[in-house]
Amino acid sequence: MLRNYIKIAWRNIIRYKTNSLLNILGLTIGLASVMLIALYIQNELSYDTAFKDADRVYRVNMKGKMGDNSFYAGYTPPPAGEALVSNFPEIESATRIYQPYNTTVAYTNGETPKAFSESEILAVDPNFLEVLSYPLLKGDAATCLQQPNSIVITPQIAHKYFGSENPLGKTLLYGEEQRPLQVTGVLTDLEQYPASVKFDILMPVANFGDVSYFNWSWVWLNMATYVKLTKQASENPDALSRLEAGFPEMLRVQAAPGFKRIGQPFDEFLEKGNYWELHLQPLKDVHLYSQDITSSITEQHDVKSLYILGIIALFIVVLACVNFMNLATVQSVKRSKEIGIRKVLGSQRAQLVKQFMTEVVCYTFFAMLLAMVLVFLLLPGFNELTGKSIAAADFFNVELVVLTLAIATITAFLAGSYPAFFLTSFNPIHVLKGKGKTTKTNGLVRNGLVVFQFCIAIALISCTLIVFTQLRYTQQKDLGFDKENVLVLNNTERLGTGENSFKEELTAIPGVRNASSSSSMLTRGQFGDFYVPKATTDEPNIASDISLGSYLVDDEFIETLDLELTEGRAFKKEFNDSLSVLLNETAVAQIGWKNPIGKQLQYPGGNMEYYTVVGVLKDFNLESLHTAIEPFALFSETSQSYESGVSYITLKISGENTVNTLGQIEKLWEGYSESAPLEYTFLDEDLSHAYQEDRRLASLFTIFTALAIVVACLGLFGLIAFTAQQRSKEIGVRKVLGASVGDIVSLLAVNFLKLVLLALILAIPIAWLAMSKWLQDFVYRIDIPLWTFVVAGALALGIALITVSFQAIKAAIANPVKSLRTE
Structure with missing residues (x-):
């Protein structure tokens, strides 16, 4: 039929x-x-599901509030992981991830050196591949990152530097100082491996002094921390809530010395209505359920x-x-x-x-x-x-x-x-x-x-x-600066003492109108820390503290980006601006100053120095329009408050015969650096990438x-x-x-x-x-x-x-x- x-x-x-x-x-x-x-x-949906014991792994997130400024981030202070393992037997192990700035990696074998700029580098703890079990083609996950001079790479990196040769045991030279690192492992092709943490190169975090330096700090949020629960704890449905219930008391004990060191007693900090919290997020949720959590280390949708x-x-x-x-x-x-x-x-x-x-x-x-x-x-x-x-x-x-x-x-x-x-x-x-x-x-x-x-x-x-229409709005909205014909040269700290001379010579190129240097750039992140506004007799009722993001900049930065000052002046060579600061309107409003010029901020995280407000910047967007404008400051590059370890040179170009201008810039760069290639982007492209x-x-x-x-x-x-x-x-x-x-x-x-x-x-x-x-x-x-x-x-x-x-x-x-x- x-x-x-x-x-x-x-x-x-x-x-x-x-x-x-x-x-x-x-x-x-x-x-x-x-x-x-x-x-x-x-x-x-398959992201992070292929890891061994993925159900037992959690990312540690930090939620904080200071004054009117709050955040939720996939970052933690450096000591968080060790403190969690020490205080909670339910946590079997912890591993940390640090994202260094772009740098060069070179290989030489008696021939012409092969040098490339690498951006997908992560510095991790030795047990990283045991907590997050990325598969290895060559090497042992338990030992390949134990020694500080070790490095683990993907097959694409291996082919780039070594061709068809066996990469194990070969030496790559890292950074401007050309630190020798021995290849101890080769991963499988991660392009076909859906994971929220993407990279090309792994190296031990012990190579980075800033991490070890800030190991005391509970406010230096530059590390991603992952923890692995014991099998018994992961099988107990109430274990997670009990764990998180114990975090506040642990923070009161562990974070207090770090907060006291920056002039912020932790109990007083909490009594003001602020908070500083740790939360656990299942590894399988990181990729798709982190829309409110900031992180540049993970791929989040x-x-x-x-x-x-x-x-x-x-x-x-x-x-x-x-x-x-x-x-x-x-x-x-x-x-x-x-x-x-x-x-x-x-x-x-x-x-x-x-x-x-x-x-x-x-x-x-x-x-x-x-x-x-x-x-x-x-x-x-x-x-x-x-x-x-x-x-x-x-x-x-x-x-x-x-x-x-x-x-x-x-x-x-x-x-x-x-x-x-x-x-x-x-x-x-x-x-x-x-x-x-x-x-x-x-x-x-x-x-x-x-x-x-x-x-x-x-x-x-x-x-x-x-x-x-919304996307067009993001492209056309006045962001508070001029993004057209702005060229950003990345990682110019590689030039060392020659950076200032290079910047000066750039202004002699016909197509370059302005050149400025800064510790960071729009969409590239910022240094953040706590500051204490100084009360005065005319304005005694102000905020007791404020969290500020900031850049270190030279005297040409404001003119190069065409930022607008609503009050005061910009940094100028004729002044000693090492203890001067420019605040944006949002920062001034949160502090509560009506007449900010001449007022002072103390930086407890430095040498307890005071910075005098010399100008107020009209608010501008540092990131995409997905995020609100937050309190922000510009410090002079002559300031000794902090060091970023990275530098950018921003150029305002005419836009006429751009190809010829770029050619002259590259030629000038080659005269200052033979090994490191010039890296540049256009600011409007960087902003567009955010969408x-x-x-x-x-x-x-x-x-x-x-x-x-x-x-x-x-x-x-x-x-x-x-x-x-x-x-x-x-x-x-x-x-x-x-x-x-x-x-x-x-x-x-x-x-x-x-x-x-x-x-x-x-x-x-x-x-x-x-x-x-x-x-x-x-x-x-x-x-x-x-x-x-x-x-x-x-x-x-x-x-x-x-x-x-x-x-x-x-x-x-x-x-x-x-x-x-x-x-």
């Missing part, structure tokens, strides 16, 4: 070619979209983007199913006599339902095969768009195969159930008499499905327009929205073709009586365009609510503009009109004699 069902299904697929093509194409697009999105979601993509995938496959149902109902007239005859000849309704469901399964089977081929063809481009390295083999993951088959089965059921039961419910006597189902009910269902399809399509168009994930989401929105529109139009195309065919006699009569082509097109199109307008009305609140939620991730965001809905509606109407007009014009220009003769 099944064989007979399949034969009849195949004959009907061949017989109704247009209908079959539209159905298979719609289902193919829907299933391919679901498969691609499922691959993406599977990759995102927002789980909401997966929900959005999942909803879009659901929408597209539902649209495909709706298409199938709609096209099947319009076929009811053509197949009603077939059903009536079958019933008269004794066919049971159950048999007819099986016949129609078999046809749907055949459609879905062909669509699934085509969708798989389409996915394999599109995967390279999809990887490039999303920044992933998803392999074709990932598709054959058992879970994904089961999911795909389940979606195909559900799709077949959803797409086929309504037509099957609808078509087989016809009364055979009525059908054979030409009455069939009432057109009112039939038309109401079809119209409702069209409205549903275009409601989804218009909502997706509106969301896409709003996403791009990379938003742009990817926008691109995915655009692609899948386009696919949703295509699927919706396929159904509309079939409906208008059916309508034109059903009304061919009416059209013929109207043409004979003098109706124009425009009249006929209007006759067929107006009702469908009314449905699209109804869909627009229903889509607006849906898109508004969804985008209001998404925009909450931006501190600085647009108000949702009404024009996005107008454009979305106009675009949907235009696409629908083109789709409808194609068939309507075809019907309108047909010879009326032929249709009348046929009838």
Whole structure:
């Protein structure tokens, strides 16, 4: 019997070619979209799951507040890990990660040295590969990082420096001082290993003096700490909450000496309403559930983007199913006599339902095969768009195969159930008499499905327009500085004592207008510490302390970036500004100064020196618009308050003949440094990089929205073709009586365009609510503009009109004699 069902299904697929093509194409697009999105979601959910004992590993996060300034970060002070292991038997071990600045790595073997600038370097504790079990191709995870002069690399780094030679035992020269490090391990290809901590090189943290120097500090937050719980603790559901309940008391004991050393007694610090807390975050949650946690060490995405993509995938496959149902109902007239005859000849309704469901399964089977081929063809481009390295083999993951088959089965059921039961419910006597189902009910269902399809399509168009409008806002908003034609030279501390001479010679290059040096640069992080404002008789009621981010800068920094001063002056050579400070408006407001010029800040973290405020900077954004402007300061590079160990030179260039200007800068650099290559970026590109994930989401929105529109139009195309065919006699009569082509097109199109307008009305609140939620991730965001809905509606109407007009014009220009003769 099944064989007979399949034969009849195949004959009907061949017989109704247009209908079959539209159905298979719609289902193919829907299933391919679901498969691609499922691959993406599977990759995102697999982060940090391959580690041994991943369920027992947690990242230690720090949450703090000082005055009006609060933060939540994936960083801890250097002594946090050891303190946790010592005080809590439930914690088996801890390991730390420190991210040094970009530097050069070289290899020489009696030949021309190979020197490259490396940015993906992490300094870690010796047990790092035991807590986070990245797989090794060569070497022993327990011993490869034990010695300070050891280094572990990826296969890509090994090939870059050593070619096909065995890298184990070879020596790489690290940094400007060319410290020799011996290769003791080679990792597997981490590009195919989904982990939130990415790197190319590992080396022992013992090589970095600033870490050991700050081992006393509980406010120097520059280390990521991971802990591993004992097996017993990880199996106890209450262990985590009990652990965190003990952290405050541990901090009172452990952090007190460090806070006292910087002039901030810890108990007094807490009594002011501040807090300093440690929290544990499961390793598997780090990648997708850290949207409020700051970290430059880990790759963090927002789980909401997966929900959005999942909803879009659901929408597209539902649209495909709706298409199938709609096209099947319009076929009811053509197949009603077939059903009536079958019933008269004794066919049971159950048999007819099986016949129609078999046809749907055949459609879905062909669509699934085509969708798989389409996915394999599109995967390279999809990887490039999303920044992933998803392999074709990932598709054959058992879970994904089961999911795909389940979606195909559900799709077949959803797409086929309504037509099957609808078509087989016809009364055979009525059908054979030409009455069939009432057109009112039939038309109401079809119209409702069209409205549903275009409601989804218009909502997706509106969301896409709003996403791009927000991204354009981030690019055009006045950030408080001039980002155009600003060139940032990285890691210029490599020039040593020659840095100042190099900077001076840069200004002699015709295309360079200004040159300045600083300890950091916008989007590159900042030095942060506590400061104590000094109360005065005229302003006694001020904040007792404040947390400030800061840069060390030269006298040209403000002019180079075109920062605006609202009060006072900038740093100048004619003044001794070693004890001067410039504050931004937010810092002045938090302190509570009405007349800040001449007021003083004490820095307990240094030598208890006082810094005099000589100027107030208009607020400007140091990071992306996802984050709020926080209290910030500029100190003169002549200040001895702290050392950053890194330097940047920022150039304001003319923008004319940029290639020639860059060539002269590179030539000048080579005269100062033979081994270290020049590294530079443009500031507007650095700022744009902060929105990379938003742009990817926008691109995915655009692609899948386009696919949703295509699927919706396929159904509309079939409906208008059916309508034109059903009304061919009416059209013929109207043409004979003098109706124009425009009249006929209007006759067929107006009702469908009314449905699209109804869909627009229903889509607006849906898109508004969804985008209001998404925009909450931006501190600085647009108000949702009404024009996005107008454009979305106009675009949907235009696409629908083109789709409808194609068939309507075809019907309108047909010879009326032929249709009348046929009838």
